[in-house]
Each structure stands twice: as C-alpha cells, then as structure tokens.
Amino acid sequence: MVALFNILVFPGFIFLGVYALLFEFLDRRIYARLQNRMGPPWFQPLADFLKLIGKEAVIPAEADKKVFPALPIFALAAVTTAFLYVPIWSGNSLLPFSGDLIVVLYLLTIPTLTFFLAGWYSTSVYATVGSMRALTQLFSYEVPLFMALLAPALLADSWSISGISQFYAAHPLYILINIPAFVVAIVSCQGKLERVPFDMPEAETEIVSGTFVEYSGRFYAVFRMAIDAELVVVAAIIAAIFLPFFTANPVVGFILFVVKTIIILFILAVFRSVMARIRIEQMVKFCWKYLVPLAIIQIIVNILLKGVLPL
C-alpha cells in the first residue's frame, strides 16, 4: 500500500506531474521576466496540458499506428521511474541501491531515443531532420554529461545518487573540487533537455518543431509532460550530486530540495535567455572540444585526489 502510494502519489507520478507543471511555469516566468515580459499566470502549463488533452489527436496516415501513440508513454514512464532514485526529502532516495546513478542516466536516455523514434515514425521531412539532429545531439552531449556526473561518484566511491549525496554532505568542502564537473553538467544538460542554445531538434524557425511536428492532442500533451518531468529529474540529480545539503527533518529537507532545484532551474533559464541557437555541427564541435576534455580532466583530478585526500 505504501509502495503504491509512493509510486503513484508521492514522490512518484502525481507529485512529479504537479512539480513538472510548476517547473514549466517558473521556467517560462523567469524567461519572460528576463526578456522584459510579464510571462504566463501560474495555471498556464496546466491549462495548456488540459487543452491539449481535449484536442483531437491525429495519427498521420503513413505513421506506424502502434508505435506512434506508444512513444510518449515510454518517454514519460522512463522519466517517472528515474525520479524514484533521486533523493528528495533527505539524503536517501525512495529506493536507493548501489549503481542507481547508472540506471537513472540510462533511463534519462530513453526520452531522447523516443524523440528520435517519434520523428522517424512520423515520416514527415521536418520530423526526419529533427530526429537525425536529436540523435546527433545525443552523441555529443551524452558523453560529457555522463563523465561530469561520474567524476563526483569516483571521489565519493559510490555508484548510488544517495550515496554520493551523503558522502558530500559529510565532506562539504569537497564539493568545490567538482565545480568544473558542475559547469559541464549544466551545459550538457541543456542539450539533454533540448533547450536553447541546443534546441536544434525542435528549432521552430528551421524545421517547424522537428520531431514533434506530427504530434497533436493527448500524445503531444504526454510528450510535453515528459519533457517537463525530465527537466525536474535532471535538476534534481544535479542538485543531489553537486548541492548535497539536506537535514534530518523531512519537511525542511523537502523545502531545501525545492530551493535547490529552483536555483538550478534559474541557471538553466538564464542560459536559455542569453544565447542564440547554435548549429548542430557547432554543438558537436563544442561538446567534444571543450566539454569532454574538461570532464576528463575532472575525472583524472578526482582519481588522483582520491589517493591523496583523507577519506
């Protein structure tokens, strides 16, 4: 019963959904304020979601009738599952086990793969170009993102998010060592979340909206929800690994979680508002030229420090 409650309500499905909508609102609001606009009211993401649910959902005649509607659900399910391994109200997540960092990272790759498949199965030219871009992008940001998240894990000698979080909470000064990895993680997760400057797979002004061009109605609503939820999960992971401050009190711990994730969101929103979209080949160059070496250096430094520092 408790497990069911955990999975469906808190911290599982319903909480993630509500928090994802709140995040979308905050993201849009911060973005708008940075652009000297008012921004939407708080219920706008919910209203958008409900409106999309109520709209007619069209499946293109040439698209695969089974895969096409199933893909959004895959994306949302993967993201929701990943959320169960992220610490929320204390140092421990709901179901921590050794190696859950790897599992979460792979679960977070699934949405990108569904974006690719969504574009591929829609058979529209714009969607095809978008899905090719999504895949190209995957190969460029995934490596730096993984390495940036694994470097702190090496120092902490734990492959579980909760374990890493607890290690850094016990040794708060070691967080400073991971600042380069933090920068790499923030930049490459912009690619993961397909936000400006790395939103080429969607690129409204170039390929209409890329992979999602044929999606409408409830399918698109679920995709949007998955994207918002992914934003929450990524922000939560970065917060857990790079800002591991928590208390024993679950209420205070939860408030801390909210504050930490909103700080990450704010950084992401600033990134989004001060940059232009770059080209796909520029992104590949940037990721492999700057982010990957930086992440490798971080890993080497962490391995060396591990032998030197008193742990």
Added chain:
Amino acid sequence: MAKNLVIPIGPQHPSLKEPACFTITLEGEKVVNAVVGTGYNHRGLEKACEARTFIQDLYIIERVCGICSHIHSTTFCQAVEELAGVEITRRAAYIRTIMAELERLHSHLLWLGIAGHEVGFDTLLMYSWRDRELVLDVLAALGGNRVNYGINTIGGVRRDVTPELIEQIRKVADIVEERNKYYIQLALSETTLAARLGGIGKLSHDDAIKFGAVGPVSRAAEVPDDIRVTDPYAAYDEVPVTAITDNHADVFGRTVVRVLEIMESVKMIRFCLDNLPEGDIVTKVPRKIPEGEVLIRTEAPRGEDAHYVRSNGTDKPDRVRVRAASEANWHGMKHMLEGDYLADVPIIIAAIDPCYSCTDRAIILDNHDTGEQSVTDWRSLREYSINWYKVRGIDTSKIKIAYSPLIF
C-alpha cells in the same frame, strides 16, 4: 543518406511572415540546391492604380508594404510632383525626411528582432521590439497611424510638426540611441550570435553587383550604394548622410550595417529637427497631371525603391510600376543559400529583410507584333495552378472549390 532530402520551407512555415516557397535540397544538413518560389501574394496593386486617380492611388501605394509604407508613398508623390513640375516646400521635404528616418529606425529594429528570433535568440526579439514600440508611438503621433502613416500627399505633407512633437521625437531618439549602443555591442561581441551569423549567406562584392543586390545586402559587401548619397531626394541634399558599408559580405555584415545605420538615422533626425525650416507644408498640385513618364529612386530601409509612373494627361496614371527593394535582392538568394546549412536557411532569407507581397507580380506578355489578346479566366488560372503543383509532386486537383456563379 543515399537520396537527397527535399525540404519545402513554405508556403506555410513559422519562420516566414508571408507565404513564399523555398524548395531546399539537402545533402545531410548542407543545402545543395535551392529554388526560390514567390508569387503567393499577388495583389494586383499596379493594375488597381491605373483605374483610380493620382490622389486615390496614394492610398494604394502606401499599402504596398506594411513596414516601409512611407518611402513608397514618398516615391510615388515625388514621381507625380516631377510630372506636374511642382517643387515642394523645404519644410515638407524635411518632414518627409524625418518620417523616412523614423521609419528606418522602426524597420531596422524590427529586423533585428526577427533576426534574433530566426536564430532562436528570442530575448533580442523582445528587447528590440520593445524599443521599436517607442518609435511607433512617435510615428503615430506624427502621422496618425502606427503603420500606414498617411502623412504624404501629392505636393507636400498633410500634417505639421509641432514643438511638443519635436521634444517627443528628441526624447525617443535619445532612448533609441542609448539602447542601440547596447545592440551594437551585442551584435559585435555575443559569441553564439556571432557564431550563427558569421560566414553564412555570402554575397561577395562582385556577386552583389552581378545579382543587382541593393540596400544593406550590397552595402555589407562594400558596395557604397545608397540613394540618399548618390541621388539625394527630399532633404537629403542638405542633411549629412554617410553610407554605412562593411566588408564581411555575409549575414553578420548585414547586421552590422543595420545596427550602425540606426545610429546614423538618429543623427539625421536630430539634424532635421535642429534645422527645420519655417513655411508651408503643402503646395497645390493640379488634378490633371501633364503627359510624361518618370522613374524615381529612393532609399527604403531595405534598399533602393524605384517607382515608374506614366501619365497620359488625365487625372489617372497610364501605368504605375513599383520595384520594391526586396525584388532586387531575391536574385542573389539562390546563390546565398547554396552551400550553407539547413539551419541557416531562415536567417539567410531573413537577412535580406524580405517583403514578399511588395515583390509579387503577375506578368503576361501579349504578342505585340500580331496584336493578339488573351483573357485568362478563373478556371484556366486554377488549371494552371494544378499543373504547377503536379510538376512538383503535389496533386491538388481533388480539392473541391466552390465556384462562385459571379465569376463565371
């Protein structure tokens, strides 16, 4: 990919503000072939002008373009004044110049925002359109409208500039100048923006001349082609004008030219306000315009604007021909697009600041020697369009259209 992908940009596409169809053939992400297809917006303005009097035509000509509406009506007025042999007062010329430069401010700020939007930099769009709003307010105060100001009339201008308005214009000029300093800095130094705009849409000095590019497109390729300098009209013979040129010859260069031109326009507006001569604003022009033909060139925000007017001695023109600036810039478009990435297509198209409906014309050449005439009716036009699309792989013949009995 073994087969090249053909992507249609348009006729309906989020990056195009008006319908036009660019058929892009891709090899990977690189454009190997581009076909520019305009003609969706033909409005029959030139023909409509022939059926109305010169004064009535002014209202049609003003609506040729939604953004550079003042320069079109200025050109037309100048053409008619030239035919009638009327010289407008200096004050009217100065007011026309002030309007034209304010229009350039609003057009360039609008372009800057669109350019930002095309490369996914929406913050620039929001900022520059916020500042453009101030200019629009001043234009509305001067002319009475935000877009089609209606300030020109044949023989001068319809509204005078009051001292309060002069103060308001000065204030706006100061604000725009201040903000534009920031945009110049942004355009020249923002890394992602420079990475996106630099090196794309190349049109070298020789190509610019070969394709007959005008305005910021040619000036970015170091062609000092500015009608305000080479063939001064209105009050430009007294106002100090510098033609801004740049040597980048790409989209980045066009951006630089435009942001620097905003500064230049602000200076010109200040000069006009300082040296505004006293006097009447309108000269009387006869209703019947003497026989003759005239070609007038002016510098619109987008480049050279040319109007040809022929009169047969009545109060209606015999022929009006509008050559908007975008029409000259389309010719180099294929050359600019090919070899660049798909991601750059929208910004390269946007970089000439295209105005589709100013450009679109339908021309059918009758056989002059035999005097043969032909009538094209609705049904044959529809057949023509079906065939046109069939060649391009789209079958529109099944779409049912309710034929109006009035047309047949």
